[in-house]
Amino acid sequence: xxxxxxxxxxxxxxxxxxxxxxxxxxxxxxxxxxxxxxxxxxxxxxxxxxxxxxxxxxxxxxxxxxxxxxxxxxxxxxxxxxxxxxxxxxxxxxxxxxxxxxxxxxxxxxxxxxxxxxxxxxxxxxxxxxxxxxxxxxxxxxxxxxxxxxxxxxxxxxxxxxxxxxxxxxxxxxxxxxxxxxxxxxxxxxxxxxxxxxxxxxxxxxxxxxxxxxxxxxxxxxxxxxxxxxxxxxxxxxxxxxxxxxxxxxxxxxxxxxxxxxxxxxxxxxxxxxxxxxxxxxxxxxxxxxxxxxxxxxxxxxxxxxxxxxxxxxxxxxxxxxxxxxxxxxxxxxxxxxxxxxxxxxxxxxxxxxxxxxxxxxxxxxxxxxxxxxxxxxxxxxxxxxxxxxxxxxxxxxxxxxxxxxxxxxxxxxxxxxxxxxxxxxxxxxxxxxxxxxxxxxxxxxxxxxxxxxxxxxxxxxxxxxxxxxxxxxxxxxxxxxxxxxxxxxxxxxxxxxxxxxxxxxxxxxxxxxxxxxxxxxxxxxxxxxxxxxxxxxxxxxxxxxxxxxxxxxxxxxxxxxxxxxxxxxxxxxxxxxxxxxxxxxxxxxxxxxxxxxxxxxxxxxxxxxxxxxxxxxxxxxxxxxxxxxxxxxxxxxxxxxxxxxxxxxxxxxxxxxxxxxxxxxxxxxxxxxxxxxxxxxxxxxxxxxxxxxxxxxxxxxxxxxxxxxxxxxxxxxxxxxxxxxxxxxxxxxxxxxxxxxxxxxxxxxxxxxxxxxxxxxxxxxxxxxxxxxxxxxxxxxxxxxxxxxxxxxxxxxxxxxxxxxxxxxxxxxxxxxxxxxxxxxxxxxxxxxxxxxxxxxxxxxxxxxxxxxxxxxxxxxxxxxxxxxxxxxxxxxxxxxxxxxxx
DNA sequence: CTTTTCACG
DNA sequence: ACGTACGTGAAAAGT
Numbered sequence: 001x002x003x004x005x006x007x008x009x010x011x012x013x014x015x016x017x018x019x020x021x022x023x024x025x026x027x028x029x030x031x032x033x034x035x036x037x038x039x040x041x042x043x044x045x046x047x048x049x050x051x052x053x054x055x056x057x058x059x060x061x062x063x064x065x066x067x068x069x070x071x072x073x074x075x076x077x078x079x080x081x082x083x084x085x086x087x088x089x090x091x092x093x094x095x096x097x098x099x100x101x102x103x104x105x106x107x108x109x110x111x112x113x114x115x116x117x118x119x120x121x122x123x124x125x126x127x128x129x130x131x132x133x134x135x136x137x138x139x140x141x142x143x144x145x146x147x148x149x150x151x152x153x154x155x156x157x158x159x160x161x162x163x164x165x166x167x168x169x170x171x172x173x174x175x176x177x178x179x180x181x182x183x184x185x186x187x188x189x190x191x192x193x194x195x196x197x198x199x200x201x202x203x204x205x206x207x208x209x210x211x212x213x214x215x216x217x218x219x220x221x222x223x224x225x226x227x228x229x230x231x232x233x234x235x236x237x238x239x240x241x242x243x244x245x246x247x248x249x250x251x252x253x254x255x256x257x258x259x260x261x262x263x264x265x266x267x268x269x270x271x272x273x274x275x276x277x278x279x280x281x282x283x284x285x286x287x288x289x290x291x292x293x294x295x296x297x298x299x300x301x302x303x304x305x306x307x308x309x310x311x312x313x314x315x316x317x318x319x320x321x322x323x324x325x326x327x328x329x330x331x332x333x334x335x336x337x338x339x340x341x342x343x344x345x346x347x348x349x350x351x352x353x354x355x356x357x358x359x360x361x362x363x364x365x366x367x368x369x370x371x372x373x374x375x376x377x378x379x380x381x382x383x384x385x386x387x388x389x390x391x392x393x394x395x396x397x398x399x400x401x402x403x404x405x406x407x408x409x410x411x412x413x414x415x416x417x418x419x420x421x422x423x424x425x426x427x428x429x430x431x432x433x434x435x436x437x438x439x440x441x442x443x444x445x446x447x448x449x450x451x452x453x454x455x456x457x458x459x460x461x462x463x464x465x466x467x468x469x470x471x472x473x474x475x476x477x478x479x480x481x482x483x484x485x486x487x488x489x490x491x492x493x494x495x496x497x498x499x500x501x502x503x504x505x506x507x508x509x510x511x512x513x514x515x516x517x518x519x520x521x522x523x524x525x526x527x528x529x530x531x532x533x534x535x536x537x538x539x540x541x542x543x544x545x546x547x548x549x550x551x552x553x554x555x556x557x558x559x560x561x562x563x564x565x566x567x568x569x570x571x572x573x574x575x576x577x578x579x580x581x582x583x584x585x586x587x588x589x590x591x592x593x594x595x596x597x598x599x600x601x602x603x604x605x606x607x608x609x610x611x612x613x614x615x616x617x618x619x620x621x622x623x624x625x626x627x628x629x630x631x632x633x634x635x636x637x638x639x640x641x642x643x644x645x646x647x648x649x650x651x652x653x654x655x656x657x658x659x660x661x662x663x664x665x666x667x668x669x670x671x672x673x674x675x676x677x678x679x680x681x682x683x684x685x686x687x688x689x690x691x692x693x694x695x696x697x698x699x700x701x702x703x704x705x706x707x708x709x710x711x712x713x714x715x716x717x718x719x720x721x722x723x724x725x726x727x728x729x730x731x732x733x734x735x736x737x738x739x740x741x742x743x744x745x746x747x748x749x750x751x752x753x754x755x756x757x758x759x760x761x762x763x764x765x766x767x768x769x770x771x772x773x774x775x776x777x778x779x780x781x782x783x784x785x786x787x788x789x790x791x792x793x794x795x796x797x798x799x800x801x802x803x804x805x806x807x808x809x810x811x812x813x814x815x816x817x818x819x820x821x822x823x824x825x826x827x828x829x830x831x832x833x834x835x836x837x838x839x840x841x842x843x844x845x846x847x848x849x850x851x852x853x854x855x856x857x858x859x860x861x862x863x864x865x866x867x868x869x870x871x872x873x874x875x876x877x878x879x880x881x882x883x884x885x886x887x888x
Numbered sequence: 889c890t891t892t893t894c895a896c897g
Numbered sequence: 898a899c900g901t902a903c904g905t906g907a908a909a910a911g912t
Contacts, residue, residue, distance in 0.1 A: 200898085201898035203899085439889090535909095535910080537908090537910070538911085540910075558891080559891085560891065560892080563892085565894085586894080587894090589908095593908055594894085594895070594906095594907055594908060595895080598908075618904065619904075620905095622897085622904060623905095624905055625905085625906080626906065626907090629895085631896060631906085632896035632897085632906070632907085633895080633896075635896075636895085718903090722903045723902070723903070725900085725902065727901055728901050731901080732902075789900075790899085790900070790901085794901085797902070800903090802903085805904060836896075838897065
């Protein structure tokens with residue numbers, strides 16, 4: 001067996017951990033006020049790597065101090081760095097303790113950096129026949145990759161890593177690990193503060209090293225390079241380049257005083273870890289460390305409850321509101337799920353049973369249907385639907401742990417009580433995955449004692465977390481968002497889902513057979529063109545046919561091979577007749593599999609489709625729709641649009657009615673930016689994209705906006721909402737990057753309020769760590785501080801886009817909440833069925849349509865008062881396909 | 889179980 | 898100099 005050596009770059013991982021958890025810094029302090037986020041993150045990473053790699057020998061290297069041989073040779077090395085915050089420096093001693101308690105060696109060497117220790121030991125490991133894994137947050141260490149040494153660099157957070165082998169580097173960067181040093185020499189490193197050669201960045205550096213093989217090779221052949229500014233710079237700065245090469249090169253001969261034999265990994269020292277965790281208040285690590293083996297499974301507190309039977313039902317009547325209810329479903333789709341069991345209690349007494357029929361009997365049914373009895377639970381909408389199926393009208397919902405937690409942080413993706421409770425530091429419960437298992441192995445405990453105790457533990461977690469989360473919502477100014485928007489919305493959504501939309505099977509089936517015919521014709525023709533049969537649905541096989549067999553030029557690569565996406569295929573249309581056939585095949589295959597077969601599979605016995613809206617999923621506050629997704633039924637292309645013919649009213653003589661907000665996101669933009677020109681354009685009530693075109697192309701009042709100008713202005717408007725870049729815009733409208741840049745500049749000149757807003761929102765995200773919508777819906781953006789340009793830019797675009805997209809979501813939600821009462825007040829039978837982000841779809845008796853066309857837009861455009869009017873367009877027709885615009 | 893592609897706002 | 902549009906869900910292939 002090959003021995004395995006683990007080398008960890010302590011400093012860089014601790015830094016990564018610190019900044020990864022920066023936004024939650026305040027949550028991570030022990031009772032003495034010591035910050036612990038970096039220690040915590042470091043331990044997460046450690047556990048992950050140790051479980052994964054299982055080393056025989058291990059060492060964590062740290063930097064010894066500020067001065068090293070590099071600073072002696074180049075005084076500016078790492079100069080100008082911000083001072084490490086004390087919140088971080090105070091954690092280093094504990095990290096070292098943690099390393100030792102985990103059975104690993106911590107090591108540092110005066111005058112050298114952690115990198116050099118690692119480089120030296122990795123080399124020793126290679127020579128001694130070890131398989132070595134280096135873990136760092138710093139890409140520079142990839143230069144140490146060899147056939148037997150892999151370098152894992154943290155990607156996002158601390159537990160996700162990207163593994164660099166020499167082959168992977170060649171593929172990804174185009175250079176070998178050794179060449180990487182020379183690339184750094186040319187491009188420099190701004191964070192380590194050495195310059196490289198003027199005007200040479202990563203791309204140029206890589207192509208130069210690829211061409212000449214090495215830095216030395218480049219200077220040997222510099223005379224042959226054709227005259228250019230770059231050549232001049234290279235000649236003038238030759239000395240700097242070699243200096244930088246010296247700085248970039250990690251030493252493999254540092255005078256380390258440990259040998260591989262000293263580094264044996266001994267595994268964790270339990271007693272030492274317990275002491276340390278206690279000092280740090282690491283409760284979750286403590287419970288993992290000391291499972292209560294005799295009794296409960298890890299983390300599940302002993303709970304007392306009464307197993308409920310028909311005979312003992314009366315005792316439930318003694319419970320005092322507020323009550324906490326948890327119903328366990330057999331599957332996520334609550335339209336079909338069975339009730340596996342439930343727990344009900346008031347914080348003092350708990351009852352639990354596997355028998356769902358008990359819910360439908362007195363006194364439980366009465367308590368649940370009583371609006372004066374406050375109910376706490378997890379996932380209000382699921383409970384509303386499940387209980388409705390049992391004939392119970394749940395009315396008194398007060399606290400929904402899932403919804404409250406989502407508002408506090410929409411990017412947590414826990415969807416069971418246990419996991420979510422852990423996120424809020426409540427640990428006396430197991431997650432479903434821990435108790436039930438996952439995937440195919442998932443199974444509910446057959447033992448009543450274990451299963452019912454878990455359901456009660458869920459109830460207790462909900463009851464316990466309520467006051468805490470309510471206080472947080474109030475502190476965040478999110479209480480109205482919870483009580484006035486999201487909580488009532490649950491009920492409205494439940495009604496829409498239960499109503500369902502009628503879909504005609506026969507219509508879909510008829511379309512399906514037509515599509516099948518066309519598919520087999522196209523298939524034959526494609527095989528003919530290709531000269532052989534293959535799986536057209538396989539991108540891999542298709543890539544081989546197009547680019548290897550037919551010799552077409554690959555336009556783009558994915559990480560697994562050639563890209564064959566529409567964008568690529570469209571560029572190849574003129575090269576070969578097979579391309580158009582593949583495009584047609586793809587389009588039809590998509591309709592057939594996703595929309596014909598897919599929808600047929602989910603039509604219920606009542607001939608309706610009952611989607612589920614996920615109210616706590618998206619990062620922006622939008623809804624999403626699953627089982628099936630009814631928010632992406634085709635509309636843009638006629639062939640796909642025909643699918644909508646199958647969506648029909650549920651009763652004869654009824655029609656489909658739809659109302660959509662016109663340009664909500666841009667109107668929200670006009671509101672939040674306060675931009676006078678953008679607001680004026682909306683107040684004038686003209687075509688907004690044409691108005692934008694007039695401004696950015698400086699048209700005279702009597703000049704006409706040609707369609708191309710309008711198209712470009714529209715793309716600019718979209719770009720602004722998405723967090724614009726010249727590159728992205730250029731790609732979208734097929735102009736040069738320079739032109740795109742000019743469009744954006746022209747836009748900002750005309751709409752200075754928008755430019756200021758973009759600047760301010762990014763600054764505010766940096767300061768506060770989050771952004772907000774008009775209703776104080778919040779999204780944290782930890783990556784706004786990321787060192788990686790990519791991650792940081794992404795966070796900046798998100799900072800810009802989320803308040804816009806999220807506020808638009810707020811607005812339609814407010815309209816939806818008011819809708820049922822408004823319909824009822826007008827004595828209408830109409831029912832709201834679907835929400836598609838900026839559109840609401842209804843069904844109603846034909847004779848109600850004129851009234852509906854009044855009432856619905858009125859509710860929608862008065863949902864929130866903005867600085868510009870909200871405009872609503874309406875349509876009606878016999879099916880979802882046949883909708884025709886109604887006059888204003 | 890991840891990757892690629894494509895449907896929607 | 899850096900490298901891209903924002904937010905979703907479903908199907909199919911392939912590891």
